[in-house]
Amino acid sequence: MAFYSRVSGSVGMITLQNPPVNALSAAVRQGIVDTMHRALSEPEVKSVVICGQNGKFCGGADIREFGATMAGPPLVPMVHLIEAASKPVVAAIEGIALGGGLELALSCHYRIAHSKARLGFPEVALGLLPGAGGTQRLPRLVGVPAALDLITTGRHVTAAEARQLGIVDEVTELNAVDAAVKFAQSVAGKSLDARRISTYPCPRPPDLDAIFERAMQQVRRSSRGAIAPGTCVQAVHAAVTLPYAKGMERERELFSVLFNSGQARALQYYFFAQRAVSRWSTANGARWDTSKPRPVRKAAVIGLGTMGRGITVSLAQAGFTVVAVETQEKQLSEAKQGVSGMLERGAKRRGVPLAHDKIKYSCSVQAVADADLVIEAVFEDMALKKTVFQQLSAICKPGALLCTNTSGLDIDELASQTQSPELVVGMHFFAPAHVMQLLEVVYGPRSSPEAVATAMQVGKKMGKVSVAVGNCRGFVGNRMLKQYLEQAFFLLEEGATPEQVDQVLEEFGFAMGVFKVSDLSGLDVGWKVRKADGLVSPASTGTSARIRGGSRYSPLGDLLCERGRFGQKTGKGWYQYDKPGGRVAKVDPWLHGFLEDYRAQHGLVARRIDHQEVLERCLYTLINEGFQILQDGIAAGPEDIDVIYVLGYGWPRHRGGPMFYASQVGLDKVVERLEHYQQIHPDVPGLQPSRLLRKLAAINNPAIHKWREVIQKPRSQL
Numbered sequence: 163m164a165f166y167s168r169v170s171g172s173v174g175m176i177t178l179q180n181p182p183v184n185a186l187s188a189a190v191r192q193g194i195v196d197t198m199h200r201a202l203s204e205p206e207v208k209s210v211v212i213c214g215q216n217g218k219f220c221g222g223a224d225i226r227e228f229g230a231t232m233a234g235p236p237l238v239p240m241v242h243l244i245e246a247a248s249k250p251v252v253a254a255i256e257g258i259a260l261g262g263g264l265e266l267a268l269s270c271h272y273r274i275a276h277s278k279a280r281l282g283f284p285e286v287a288l289g290l291l292p293g294a295g296g297t298q299r300l301p302r303l304v305g306v307p308a309a310l311d312l313i314t315t316g317r318h319v320t321a322a323e324a325r326q327l328g329i330v331d332e333v334t335e336l337n338a339v340d341a342a343v344k345f346a347q348s349v350a351g352k353s354l355d356a357r358r359i360s361t362y363p364c365p366r367p368p369d370l371d372a373i374f375e376r377a378m379q380q381v382r383r384s385s386r387g388a389i390a391p392g393t394c395v396q397a398v399h400a401a402v403t404l405p406y407a408k409g410m411e412r413e414r415e416l417f418s419v420l421f422n423s424g425q426a427r428a429l430q431y432y433f434f435a436q437r438a439v440s441r442w443s444t445a446n447g448a449r450w451d452t453s454k455p456r457p458v459r460k461a462a463v464i465g466l467g468t469m470g471r472g473i474t475v476s477l478a479q480a481g482f483t484v485v486a487v488e489t490q491e492k493q494l495s496e497a498k499q500g501v502s503g504m505l506e507r508g509a510k511r512r513g514v515p516l517a518h519d520k521i522k523y524s525c526s527v528q529a530v531a532d533a534d535l536v537i538e539a540v541f542e543d544m545a546l547k548k549t550v551f552q553q554l555s556a557i558c559k560p561g562a563l564l565c566t567n568t569s570g571l572d573i574d575e576l577a578s579q580t581q582s583p584e585l586v587v588g589m590h591f592f593a594p595a596h597v598m599q600l601l602e603v604v605y606g607p608r609s610s611p612e613a614v615a616t617a618m619q620v621g622k623k624m625g626k627v628s629v630a631v632g633n634c635r636g637f638v639g640n641r642m643l644k645q646y647l648e649q650a651f652f653l654l655e656e657g658a659t660p661e662q663v664d665q666v667l668e669e670f671g672f673a674m675g676v677f678k679v680s681d682l683s684g685l686d687v688g689w690k691v692r693k694a695d696g697l698v699s700p701a702s703t704g705t706s707a708r709i710r711g712g713s714r715y716s717p718l719g720d721l722l723c724e725r726g727r728f729g730q731k732t733g734k735g736w737y738q739y740d741k742p743g744g745r746v747a748k749v750d751p752w753l754h755g756f757l758e759d760y761r762a763q764h765g766l767v768a769r770r771i772d773h774q775e776v777l778e779r780c781l782y783t784l785i786n787e788g789f790q791i792l793q794d795g796i797a798a799g800p801e802d803i804d805v806i807y808v809l810g811y812g813w814p815r816h817r818g819g820p821m822f823y824a825s826q827v828g829l830d831k832v833v834e835r836l837e838h839y840q841q842i843h844p845d846v847p848g849l850q851p852s853r854l855l856r857k858l859a860a861i862n863n864p865a866i867h868k869w870r871e872v873i874q875k876p877r878s879q880l
């Protein structure tokens with residue numbers, strides 16, 4: 163709602179009240195309309211201030227209402243009522259003015275912002291455009307290039323930048339509501355003719371066509387199939403080419419297309435999914451609201467390879483004191499240089515102070531003795547990790563949390579090397595660890611709720627989106643990825659090429675196809691793991707080179723590694739590069755010949771594989787494993803999986819994540835297609851639909867938020 167009060171005798175004050183962000187729900191919109199009428203009808207009131215309760219102006223339209231039937235007064239007539247008011251209306255912007263909140267502010271005649279406020283049009287991230295006049299008013303106020311930038315990227319601007327752009331009239335370090343009241347008194351009775359943004363002509367720079375062409379090219383490059391950014395450009399174009407009223411009609415038409423799109427539904431689902439994962443729960447019943455984290459001031463990192471360096475930087479930037487350990491002098495000195503460079507670049511980019519003094523380097527593991535939390539980031543080798551955990555258990559102070567950055571090894575096996583297995587958890591960062599937002603916090607059967615809560619809290623302080631997951635080979639992300647990779651290899655055996663598979667996946671919206679990613683991360687990484695698992699050679703002589711444990715296996719990746727083709731780092735992998743370390747993937751005729759020889763050697767006849775088969779086999783097996791993970795209680799809900807895939811594996815956000823995507827395709831269709839491929843490839847277990855997937859499909863595809871009711875709680879692992 164919005165409540166009305168009178169301050170200093172002549173100022174009508176309208177306060178938005180809808181915690182936590184004063185979103186414009188039906189009740190708030192109704193409240194604004196009612197209180198505006200009241201302020202305009204009271205003769206003593208000479209001017210009006212609109213503000214938000216609890217230091218937040220307004221977070222925009224109430225996203226929770228988007229799925230429901232529209233109730234209450236619509237936003238557009240509401241903002242027109244304010245702009246047309248005969249008394250000056252001043253927006254007092256504290257905290258945030260986002261989306262519909264900024265549109266509300268732009269309909270006011272003046273805007274006063276607190277210096278810490280952030281303003282923006284983030285609708286594009288929800289698959290929308292600013293549909294309450296934002297696309298028509300902003301270009302009139304700040305010009306076309308700045309409006310295109312803000313509306314198509316959704317970026318938030320500081321109060322200082324908003325002042326520079328002309329979005330706000332004044333910035334104050336003091337109480338913005340008090341400042342707005344004073345300001346409102348000072349403009350009472352003044353003409354409002356020059357203050358109604360909708361009456362401004364839209365600036366027309368001479369190179370207008372080129373500006374729009376560039377904007378379209380830019381969004382096409384960055385949007386990977388998302389429709390909202392390009393539609394935002396079209397709406398701003400209408401502001402330049404049409405009179406205001408017609409521009410508003412065009413904005414409404416374009417908004418309606420987006421609002422009713424599957425992409426908007428996916429992005430809005432994802433918005434809430436990303437917030438839902440912080441309310442974690444584990445298979446044995448521990449929960450975010452009943453588990454208290456331990457205080458962590460001093461952290462330590464063991465092993466300063468690529469991952470360890472990124473983790474060190476991220477911890478230091480988050481304000482932790484860090485002990486960084488690398489036992490070899492030479493590697494330690496290289497790591498120091500590497501970390502310093504990363505910190506300097508980070509400080510420059512983010513305009514924050516350098517965090518060098520937060521880090522102490524050492525060659526000795528003893529240096530971590532008084533750390534509250536230690537993250538082991540040595541090579542992915544169980545024997546080595548076990549030794550490190552035995553050492554840590556002997557050295558660290560009682561109560562210290564011992565974490566491993568393994569990307570898939572057994573957390574419980576590591577915990578069993580220590581005297582306090584309840585204090586062992588996985589903290590699986592994604593490369594580059596100081597950039598990537600995702601953190602899988604992996605609890606073993608013996609990890610205490612307090613240990614999970616502490617790792618989740620540390621991740622949050624590091625600016626990560628932390629997702630709590632159970633302990634199994636590959637956890638959530640890499641376990642699902644295995645199925646996806648496997649299908650991609652099988653498709654090559656059957657007649658596809660890496661570029662064909664990648665093109666299909668990139669058209670779907672992945673930033674890079676599976677083979678390009680594999681070249682980027684290094685083919686040798688998976689090879690080492692497969693070797694350690696004893697997969698690289700057939701179990702016994704006489705067993706087919708393409709069978710392991712009775713199931714189909716493709717040795718293609720192993721064969722490339724045996725030839726020294728590790729991807730970008732060696733200049734050759736699934737593609738060729740102009741030099742080792744080169745970035746531009748080029749089709750490699752050698753690889754095509756190699757695939758032909760391989761097929762001939764194994765009696766495989768290449769066939770034409772269409773787009774649909776590539777997509778279905780790669781995605782549906784990955785999704786199927788996701789259902790198996792839910793069934794096993796490794797992830798608490800589909801949101802956890804979707805957030806992991808969007809933030810860690812480049813799944814296109816406008817498709818919501820793999821589980822949401824499956825819900826949109828229809829679970830019965832996913833089952834049907836998996837069964838179809840399973841009949842053709844009975845030796846591929848990943849094509850066998852999981853029990854949970856079948857169960858959900860059989861009860862008529864319940865909405866994704868209902869799945870948790872069907873997922874059986876696995877028995878406690880404790």
Ligand SMILES: CC/C=C\CC(=O)SCCNC(=O)CCNC(=O)[C@H](O)C(C)(C)COP(=O)(O)OP(=O)(O)OC[C@H]1O[C@@H](n2cnc3c(N)ncnc32)[C@H](O)[C@@H]1OP(=O)(O)O
Pocket residue numbers: 182183185221222223224225226237258260261262263284285288290291292293294434437438
């Ligand atoms: C005609 C249509 C015209 C306009 C369309 C729009 O206005 S669309 C909405 C545009 N606004 C946004 O996109 C803002 C979205 N919110 C945010 O970016 C952040 O929440 C925000 C406001 C920067 C605050 O961030 P913070 O990290 O402090 O908190 P958190 O994100 O965890 O949010 C706290 C809870 O508030 C809920 N919430 C936030 N914004 C909205 C909203 N616009 N509508 C409804 N609910 C919102 C959020 O879900 C959190 O609640 P939770 O229960 O944890 O999910």
